[in-house]
Amino acid sequence: MKKPIGIVIGSESDLPLIKETTNILDFFGIGYDLTISSAHRSPKRTIDYAKNAQKRGFRVLIVGAGAAAHLAGVIAAETHLPVIGIPIDSSPLQGFDSLLSTVQMPGGVPVATMAVGKAGARNAGIFAVQILSLSDSKIEEKMIKYKQKLAKEVVVKANNLKRQGNS
Amino acid sequence: MKKPIGIVIGSESDLPLIKETTNILDFFGIGYDLTISSAHRSPKRTIDYAKNAQKRGFRVLIVGAGAAAHLAGVIAAETHLPVIGIPIDSSPLQGFDSLLSTVQMPGGVPVATMAVGKAGARNAGIFAVQILSLSDSKIEEKMIKYKQKLAKEVVVKANNLKRQGNS
Amino acid sequence: MKKPIGIVIGSESDLPLIKETTNILDFFGIGYDLTISSAHRSPKRTIDYAKNAQKRGFRVLIVGAGAAAHLAGVIAAETHLPVIGIPIDSSPLQGFDSLLSTVQMPGGVPVATMAVGKAGARNAGIFAVQILSLSDSKIEEKMIKYKQKLAKEVVVKANNLKRQGNS
Amino acid sequence: MKKPIGIVIGSESDLPLIKETTNILDFFGIGYDLTISSAHRSPKRTIDYAKNAQKRGFRVLIVGAGAAAHLAGVIAAETHLPVIGIPIDSSPLQGFDSLLSTVQMPGGVPVATMAVGKAGARNAGIFAVQILSLSDSKIEEKMIKYKQKLAKEVVVKANNLKRQGNS
Amino acid sequence: MKKPIGIVIGSESDLPLIKETTNILDFFGIGYDLTISSAHRSPKRTIDYAKNAQKRGFRVLIVGAGAAAHLAGVIAAETHLPVIGIPIDSSPLQGFDSLLSTVQMPGGVPVATMAVGKAGARNAGIFAVQILSLSDSKIEEKMIKYKQKLAKEVVVKANNLKRQGNS
Amino acid sequence: MKKPIGIVIGSESDLPLIKETTNILDFFGIGYDLTISSAHRSPKRTIDYAKNAQKRGFRVLIVGAGAAAHLAGVIAAETHLPVIGIPIDSSPLQGFDSLLSTVQMPGGVPVATMAVGKAGARNAGIFAVQILSLSDSKIEEKMIKYKQKLAKEVVVKANNLKRQGNS
């Protein structure tokens, strides 16, 4: 079966962060392909990846990069598939550079940008699943349950707090 | 026929900007419902909107708001549909506030954030169409042509420039 | 006796910080209820909390959250009680995101915003007490003494410095 | 009858902005005294104002200032009344300076900070009324109606939009 | 004769700004080719441009772009010619986005970044000439005179000021 | 008689702003010499100016510059006279660049930095007078009166406001 999600990171050092994304996809049982490519160091590889993305069966692409994070934009320029961008805080400017480089795309070529860092990596996975759930009612059901689980976890934590005598 | 796109803006003053979004949807012949609701001034209306979004047939929601732009996040909290956020630069802080309020969503509840202002409003429409094109080959074809048109427009402008003697 | 202060934090990880707030309330002998709820992960719980806040006897609400910190704004939207917001620096953007998300509320729905982090958590408690002291002369007296104590502590530290021979 | 709200602005040029605050207080029928004083140019006047604020019957103070906006903090240092700060965007740095100068108060002396500019000026009035409504059920009723009015206005605007054929 | 400078701008609206660059090149009598291409809207055209740049005889490339300004980086990825980037302030974020997107290039693929806006456009031209002057003593002489002229213009202005009685 | 204050601006376009400085010096009857010199365009002239500043009888130097505002730092490097810097908001980055370039001087070579723009230009004059007043009791008296005048002007404005019925 074809894997619906293609994930690209710009550097080996982004691997721990992207684990947040793949954990979500594993949880939902959705296949993905994870690779490394750089907009600047391996441009041909990046462009080929983007151009072939649809043929390989990908339906959504997730891209994480730091600093002048062009990777998501460069991929979005070469495919009509939805591209989700994760700005990574890997330079001294703490993610302000990767956030602005990812989100401020010019009219015509959108990148759906997530939060800087860990939360964004996790949400990239969830957003991809939300897109897939539009045409797959099983995934949709799981997503509805996932959101309920999020709410329940909050209640559990609040109850723990209560038991510890905070009210 | 049901309209697949629900658009919500936080204030009447956001209407000129959201025209960039609806122009795109009109171009692709995709139906949408545009309304005004505020996360803070009309919270119940906003929550009801989000809760009923799927039943009304919406598949993707587009949300534009300025300042402490909570609207997209509040709607994303109440639906599992993909939510696209447009940060609007309507406060003295020029969009830095709406950008950070929209994009920095905590792990669990993503908002797909576009660029601040006009470019973002246009791209929200395009990204919504990209999602819909995953399950509609006619829209997909149009999107492929749209991207080709973008490239052709650049060539036309470059040729005009050449004719004016810039090279 | 009813507890006049309701405190909500968005995440378990905010507990050490909120200790700064509860220490102040304990010092003034003012009852409070502390719970966890998320604007995005448990929206219904959050809204119910806000709607029932007055019935439960709360007079002031204190809300701490990080990143795209919508929690205080979402609660303020559902109650006419005064809401005090503490921006927490829990994302890579160091609190610029939570500060702007908390303070830049649109006209109509204020959140009284405190400093980012520890100082803000402490001040949220003090500000709540200042509000309560408007209708309780015993608390007011204590607050006047507290402010005098702050001044005296400065003198003690200055005198220590002098004794160490800095002048 | 004594006026419960004292308003201080740092400069004559802040008068148009503070109209947003006084409009709200006029709407709620709450008396206020508006004056000009500067933390830096007229420090004695400012300190005397703060020290006598309670004797004059003020219950809440609202302070608007721009640039290195020390005014609210200086007043908060001299009174135990709740102080609400409005950061004004009157320097080339567009309000980032007044926002940080107003909100980043050290532990011990809070200033309840509102949004930069117009929205903040309006909300300062509303927050002051919310505090007063804790001990005045007539004001409280008005405040509840005011919040309902905010929601209704949104509905009216949304209906206008619908009538114009946006859905 | 082959033109040694290739100039690319991302959008027609950048034409007035790039006049600052071409004025400098005209002054030094250095040939250039000016065209429009977009990293995102016409990626193939952009990549082809970069790949053929050397064959066409270009020795230095000058690239101006706004918002998430990927254009200079994308071109630098496909050529070993020196690439000079001009960040353009065309979005609501006033050039902070284009500056960070242009300058924060990852290790391996530099873009020589100039100031945001007009000064940067002018300096891109001067820097290109400085590079060419390394292997062309006539251009070098002109550049030495140009720098002397800059200094003389300051003296003329200072003298004018003196004559007007400022000292 | 020798003029005690030397003023240098980096560009002709800074003249209207520096009027704020010279107005203050005129008011205090203190002589000054105003000239234009650029750290980058006329470095020799700037260095000579700084080196000869003391011989010419200057006791304090005031320097205004925009963008990467090196002028004050370059002058401070060549003289032991106190140097006051005015960051000017003349680039698209609104003074954040000139402020940081002026104030963030490394240990060893201070520049006494004033606010960005008009307020800073005025304060540069006042601060220079404060320094001179340390060794001239007539200037000191005038400065004491000036500060009293500032306070009185606030009272006049407050009284005008009162007469217009704001209290």
Added chain:
Amino acid sequence: MKKPIGIVIGSESDLPLIKETTNILDFFGIGYDLTISSAHRSPKRTIDYAKNAQKRGFRVLIVGAGAAAHLAGVIAAETHLPVIGIPIDSSPLQGFDSLLSTVQMPGGVPVATMAVGKAGARNAGIFAVQILSLSDSKIEEKMIKYKQKLAKEVVVKANNLKRQGNS
């Protein structure tokens, strides 16, 4: 003999930083008085300090504070002595708050602002000495030698580097 320099810090935790300032004054053999006072926690003490500063023989005041750093401005408001401000990076916002709160003083009441943190603390001492050297030729001589020493230290370090074979 009277001490010419008064130093005030807002908090005990600023002591290590202010050592950079007192080291400079010790090096130049200039007497100083170091104390703690807070603009917000001990306002009366702060104001009394500023009012009596001249009578106590101080000629220059050095003030260090963090967060919403009002201390230098509040002191400057109550004295006509020159006030030097050191912004301290003690909040999560890394000194952007203390820098803007210290430097953006309104027209009329200057604070001579130094760099954030250590470099600024050292430079505050140097700038104070530069002011004193205007009326004391012995200090002036020392300052001239100090600046020569700075240059020599650079040469020593460069020579060390050379000996290690870097050229």
Added chain:
Amino acid sequence: MKKPIGIVIGSESDLPLIKETTNILDFFGIGYDLTISSAHRSPKRTIDYAKNAQKRGFRVLIVGAGAAAHLAGVIAAETHLPVIGIPIDSSPLQGFDSLLSTVQMPGGVPVATMAVGKAGARNAGIFAVQILSLSDSKIEEKMIKYKQKLAKEVVVKANNLKRQGNS
């Protein structure tokens, strides 16, 4: 043989960072001279360095500095050789100060600015080599291979990832 590259850093503490630059030059077998000089502490030395740079045979200058990083600009003012600037994040403001001080050069005197920190230091070396390769086909060949190596390294890392079972 003359060394074509002159490298200047403002402080001994910048040595580890500049290793990124010299590693690149060593890799390409290009000679360089590395020294320390400060725009502010040793201005004469800095100016002499810049003035003699061409006579010494340097063709490109690389300059690294932190905080109010004037060093590159001061050197660029005194030579017509191309100057490459590396902003170093050595102050509490994390490189925003050195970036803006380096890049925002006024029209007339460019500094080719690289990324803040390590990536920028590495790229300064590469950019210098790119300039030299314009007139040296051996270096050019090496540069073309270097860029191919960058791309190959990405492939190796991607393959490693694949072998570990990520797809």
